[in-house]
Amino acid sequence: MIEMWRKALDEKKVAGAILTDLSKAFDCLSHELLIAKLDAYGFEISALKFIFDYLKNRKQRTNVNGGYSSWREILSGVPQGSILGPLLFNIFINDVFFFLEKSKIANFADDNTPHTIENDIMELLKTLESETCDLLNWFRMNEMKPNQGKCHLLVADIKHKKYSSKSYINLENAFLESEDSVELLGVHIDQNLNFEKHITSILKEANKKLHALMRIKRYLTQDKLRLIMKTFIESQFNYCPLVWMCHSRDLNNRINKLHERALRAVYKKKDLSFAELLKLDNSFTIHERNLQKLATEMYKAKYNLCPKPFQNLFTPATHGKSDWVLPKVDTVNNGLETIRYRGPMTWKLVPEEIKQSKSLSAFKEKIRKWKPNGCTCRLCKNYIQGIGYI
Helix, strand or coil, X not given: CHHHHHHHHXXXXXXXXXXXXXXXXXXXXXXXXXXXXXXXXXXXXXXXXHHHHHHXXXXXXXXXXXXXXXXXXXXXXXCCXXXXXXXXXXXXXXXXXXXXXXXXXXXXXXXXXEXXXXXXXXXXXXXXXXXXXXXXXXXXXXXXXXXXXXXXXXXXXXXXXXXXXXXXXXXXXXXXXXXXXXXXXXXXXXXXXXXXXXXXXXHHHHHHHHHHHHHHHHHCCHHHXXXXXXXHHHHHHCCCHHHHCCCCHHHHHHXXXXXXXXXXXXXXXXXXXXXXXXXXXXXXXXXXXXXXXXXXXXXXXXXXXXXXXXXXXXXXXXXXXXXXXXXXXXXXXXXXXXXXXXHHHHHHHCCHHHHCCCCHHHHHHHXXXXXXXXXCCCCCCCEECCCEEC
């Protein structure tokens, strides 16, 4: 979804989405309706009876201050914590994709985000309003409980960036105002797609852990300190890096400064530079690790090992030495600094010996030791006084 938006902004179009909310989604699935959908998908009678037997005759009760309620039969929902539960939920919700005509849905379990791209802001809002109302109606027809009061609107529009006025839609007699930033699946997405709020929140959490590490470092060995740093500080940057990795130099400097302080706390070397500390730790910067992960995803895209939406971001080359066709772009932020552009560029840097790995596990083992020298993204460029970034 984010890459589609960046492409739209690069082409001077408008992008937007509405984050919908379902109340107790996994608890509301109708058993009879689920079986009917499985039947429509071609499950045999014996399989349907088997699944219905798995769902029915389950009971629950409540404990309050040591007192128990009476047992009540569970008449809807799938067992949470099970392997089959999320699968049945995905099958149940699968036909929602056929009910929207103009917009697409970014879907993960009960998080359903209709989004679209238009040439004009008013057309975008009209499409989102109409399609989201259809989506909320689908939820109700399928005995689910949408909560339109908790929906969020986000609009990315470079053409109207200079105007401070907000965008609105009327969602079932409730006015929904566009927000500067929304949180989707644990990632803060802002209207400019610079991810400053998200990375700032990561830095804040990592700083808390670093301060705790500084307080106890005198009592621990170097190995224990390094383990704590990797587990509680560096790991903060492991979630969804391909979504937010194309950020600003300022944010990258803040990440590197925190990383440097963490390494200095582990090795207690005040005279070493950041590069020397990384060498001592036998590790890489956060951005270099992100480039390694991007290269891994490109390997998966090349050999059809990744989901289709990600694979469709790239166009395989039919001739020449390159594996991928570089997309034509017009801007830096939403063109050059995007996954659809950086992916092929990063793949070019990977040595052939690593590219030819026989398996994904072998590729991952090798790529973790690869330093992405020669990267031309803005975070890898060097600054020379009087000349600028090269």
